[in-house]
Amino acid sequence: MGGRLRFLTAGESHGEALTAVIDGLPAGLALTEADINGDLARRQRGYGRGGRMKIEQDQVHISAGVRWGLTLGSPLTLTIRNRDWENWQQTMSVGAPPAGAAPKAVTRPRPGHADLAGAMKYGHRDIRNVLERSSARETTARVAVAGVAKRLLGEFGITILSHVSEIGGVRIGVLEVPWEEVRRRAEASEVRCADRAAEAAMIEAIDRAKAAGDTLGGVFEVVALGCPVGLGSYVQWDRKLDGQLARAFCSIHAIKGAEIGLGFRAGSRAG
Amino acid sequence: MGGRLRFLTAGESHGEALTAVIDGLPAGLALTEADINGDLARRQRGYGRGGRMKIEQDQVHISAGVRWGLTLGSPLTLTIRNRDWENWQQTMSVGAPPAGAAPKAVTRPRPGHADLAGAMKYGHRDIRNVLERSSARETTARVAVAGVAKRLLGEFGITILSHVSEIGGVRIGVLEVPWEEVRRRAEASEVRCADRAAEAAMIEAIDRAKAAGDTLGGVFEVVALGCPVGLGSYVQWDRKLDGQLARAFCSIHAIKGAEIGLGFRAGSRAG
Amino acid sequence: MGGRLRFLTAGESHGEALTAVIDGLPAGLALTEADINGDLARRQRGYGRGGRMKIEQDQVHISAGVRWGLTLGSPLTLTIRNRDWENWQQTMSVGAPPAGAAPKAVTRPRPGHADLAGAMKYGHRDIRNVLERSSARETTARVAVAGVAKRLLGEFGITILSHVSEIGGVRIGVLEVPWEEVRRRAEASEVRCADRAAEAAMIEAIDRAKAAGDTLGGVFEVVALGCPVGLGSYVQWDRKLDGQLARAFCSIHAIKGAEIGLGFRAGSRAG
């Protein structure tokens, strides 16, 4: 038996490493670093992310909680080293600041980021002290944690898939294929889109935005298949599944909304 | 000094009473039942809710945590009696089931409710055992808790307002008035809409839907004014303000989505 | 299925009522107010507590979470009214302070109580605002919560018993009887002592102390029978059963220590 799953992540974007400790897993779950590395690699893909697959790839290292390929019931330590660390050792040194010319401080807060609020909250004059942790790089640790969670869910026949339904105003059409086909197509698509026609238009929209020095927003859908009835509970506000899911999504960087089922379309449907 | 605010609610829809216990308030906060009753009354308003203001109104009773009009620092007990309780004493008796003809069980689960999942999760054969707690009546207790929270926020100059921006496909236009005027208009509107033209169209849409035996969804906006910089934190996933807000909203009955700022429109904006 | 059991209590010693809300119980557990009242009555017994069984007895009232004698899976509300409340309505009024001569403030902090620290922490000038909540009267609500927990444990064949092993330096001898006999004797004893000889000496010691205007400390032992192997866990510091038990005990008023098994005697055993 495990307990209630909980985890903490740590790590700066250009620091030595990202770390996650996960408590509450059951014993006897088959788990390898490869189970997690697949998701880490997927996280690094995406059209327009530098024009080509990055040469470097994140790799998780498990240093606790697993023995001979099986979880022990004890907490897991997951570490993902920042491969660029050797170039940042001075700038991001844990110890004394580098002698001589110190790396320049970041002093101009970017709009739409945690820069200003973070600097005010924590009293930082060098915004690097904020952005190193507020960076979306942190999600790397959460993707690793999620890889472990997916292994556990897999034992119960529960699988998770996701696909992009909208980018820059381009929406997919109705997908009249099984979910497994949606997954397959999304995995094969540079923009994780399961609708070929929309995919082409999305790529065009990205190219246009890029040429104009802009970026685009989008929408993705996450589907959990094989869930048992009765997850979460209606009996207390903080046990409701919808709320817990919305929290998880809206804690991801740059995500500005979460819907369950029909979502906001329920509000727009004419009577 | 108070602690971390936390609360639990209890109570069935047709049971004796709804109760909330709130822990973590500071001492010395001026608080009366009237501070809370205003919000409870507002909760019971709404166009189409039976055609007229309900004669009965919810009233909170404070039985702990306040003395001589000031909080003590100790936990609050808030109780809202169900005024219909005397007609339900047998059906909802805590003690032995009523002798003779027992009230009929509810056996047909309603779609879109917790009925089926709840009955399966908790092993209930009488769906009344689910719907009595899964009912939106529970939000009465949370509105009372929120009334206390708003009193506390008020000490810091923080105020909360809300208004309806869409019902059944009818959207408001751009509101070029101060937020206090939005609040004033929303409070005066039967559908809590701050745009007169849209308000009329919303009421028509509701009337049409009602005549057709249907209901409509909608969208509302909540605005917090006077917040200090730096609430929440970017340093750990579960301390992010966006996630905490989304969780709070999506834990409300029938709410199927939450957006922060631009929300989903950010995904639809053409490049 | 239930969730993780959690509860909050509220209520002042001379306020209207003590309240507890319990979340996380499973559905279908047989539970009556009588199940709880037995423990409440036992809490009010004790040699030297006014010389005779108090005429008034605490009675719990369940107003949520139970229907027709079975838990619903939803939260329980337990209320124990303070029977003396009508004499304290002015002194402990939730609303405006009483007109005319206000009840006198308590201004002399008692040593060994929360009076001084509480008044400083919460900024109270009238120590009544502290002692009303710091009073051991609060344990009444916890005894009620524990009554519910014992009903749940009973379904798994787990029973809890306790007996007094020392009062004012008088210790019991070795009890070479079955635990059920210890329980029976303790229940029958005015000082909850299962050793007849020690019981007499304890009563004498209490009488002597009382005559001298003093009180005595003591030690009691709590025994859980029928526990399954593997409660708690060694994998994370805050899941260790010993720590959780010690916390529960040391959160009770006037309890200054907790031991598991041999306890401090392990430190005194000569090599």
Add this chain to the structure above:
Amino acid sequence: MGGRLRFLTAGESHGEALTAVIDGLPAGLALTEADINGDLARRQRGYGRGGRMKIEQDQVHISAGVRWGLTLGSPLTLTIRNRDWENWQQTMSVGAPPAGAAPKAVTRPRPGHADLAGAMKYGHRDIRNVLERSSARETTARVAVAGVAKRLLGEFGITILSHVSEIGGVRIGVLEVPWEEVRRRAEASEVRCADRAAEAAMIEAIDRAKAAGDTLGGVFEVVALGCPVGLGSYVQWDRKLDGQLARAFCSIHAIKGAEIGLGFRAGSRAG
């Protein structure tokens, strides 16, 4: 501003490393690995622990949450490598079990340890899967966490000291010296005892026990100096400081009791 301090530890006794992640620290706290290493070294001392100071000493490595000697407000990662790891890489491999002759399983549960309960709870046949985490080696990570906490407390003028008051039935006499002198003496003593006469008798007792193939229990006292009034709170059971302290102590391996102030002596005092 920081948040509520919380931490998780991970790591097996002969695994690669022990790790702790700490969340909730404020920014701007001066912190070096040396601040923590002092406590780690002290943890490894103790009379009879092999007859001489161990050559190897635990060293913490900070890989997140600190920059240029100051905390960032973001979570800390503390890692203490197990120096013996290279000899245990096969036995404790995270990946596939070693080819050829697998290291022998541990199948005889030791009394007084988590071996049996842990194996039953988690379904382990090789007790090594239990003892690697239930080992007191885990406290190394907690000592590191405590080192950080002590740095934070130091900013408020709060200091913590401890000394041994009893070993194997040998008790110290009354210490009529200032606490700082108690600390100084305890630090200088092989058995952390501030009473010279008792110290000699304790060492004799240990030697005797050792010669007889036995071990001894003991008692230590922890003192916090400079605490502000009002830590913890009487308003809710789980916020009481006594309970939280007792939990922390009784979560340490082999600790079987915790007392506050007079403790159990209050029960033994004759009237």
